[in-house]
Amino acid sequence: RAGSRMEAPQGRAATLAAACLSYSRGGPGRALALRALTAASAQVSSGAARPHLHPWAFSSPALDNIVNCTAEVLYHLGNTNVAPDVHFEIDGELKSTDEQDNMFYNQIRSLKEELVAQDIPDSHGNVPPEMEPIRALAQAAAGYVVWQNSTEDTRYHLAQIKHVRQVKRSDDYLEFDYMVLLHEFVSQHTLCFLPTGDWQMTVLWHPQHGVKVTQNSRQPKRAER
Numbered sequence: 001r002a003g004s005r006m007e008a009p010q011g012r013a014a015t016l017a018a019a020c021l022s023y024s025r026g027g028p029g030r031a032l033a034l035r036a037l038t039a040a041s042a043q044v045s046s047g048a049a050r051p052h053l054h055p056w057a058f059s060s061p062a063l064d065n066i067v068n069c070t071a072e073v074l075y076h077l078g079n080t081n082v083a084p085d086v087h088f089e090i091d092g093e094l095k096s097t098d099e100q101d102n103m104f105y106n107q108i109r110s111l112k113e114e115l116v117a118q119d120i121p122d123s124h125g126n127v128p129p130e131m132e133p134i135r136a137l138a139q140a141a142a143g144y145v146v147w148q149n150s151t152e153d154t155r156y157h158l159a160q161i162k163h164v165r166q167v168k169r170s171d172d173y174l175e176f177d178y179m180v181l182l183h184e185f186v187s188q189h190t191l192c193f194l195p196t197g198d199w200q201m202t203v204l205w206h207p208q209h210g211v212k213v214t215q216n217s218r219q220p221k222r223a224e225r
Helices: 002-007 009-025 098-109 129-149
Strands: 033-037 049-060 065-076 085-091 116-120 156-167 174-187 192-206 210-218
Touching: 009 033, 009 065, 009 085, 009 129, 009 156, 009 210, 098 174, 116 129, 129 156, 129 174, 129 192, 129 210
Parallel strands: none
Antiparallel strands: 033 049, 049 065, 065 085, 116 156, 156 174, 174 192, 192 210
């Protein structure tokens, strides 16, 4: 069953593959989400790696676009300092987001003061429409953080943008400094996610060149008083 597969190790690998796809193809105009895992297989290869093959479907809800993808995820067992190798192939075409991307780019470039926002979504789950591109960009960038920090035992999820600040630049790129909260899936019996703490991400974006995370770091937990 698709639901049980999503909770299994193959589901964790599919979530990782979706994060890499989001980093590669996502942006302010395209928020990609894993829709369903239709099949999966796994094996342990010689050495210390475990590949997973995943035919799966993902969607871009704002564009009403569902596309199938096949991915291979190769974990480096016993070495948490090396990011998994992820390769994917898309079966179909992603709808163009040129219009949305250029509109967002021009809006940000025309601001008299740098953008600053926090709590996206808020405590009630609400996201102002004007903040949807900011959240979609964070989701794409978080895909890089998830990729770099995943093992065969982890499954991360972007829960909230705690704070975002635009950084002024002299070139054509937009730069944002994000503080985000990631949750980790911890139970296959109940859909339970626990916070992993705050992560800082420095994100560059240009409509012609896509998303690039130039810096990311897990923030130390504050001691409880």
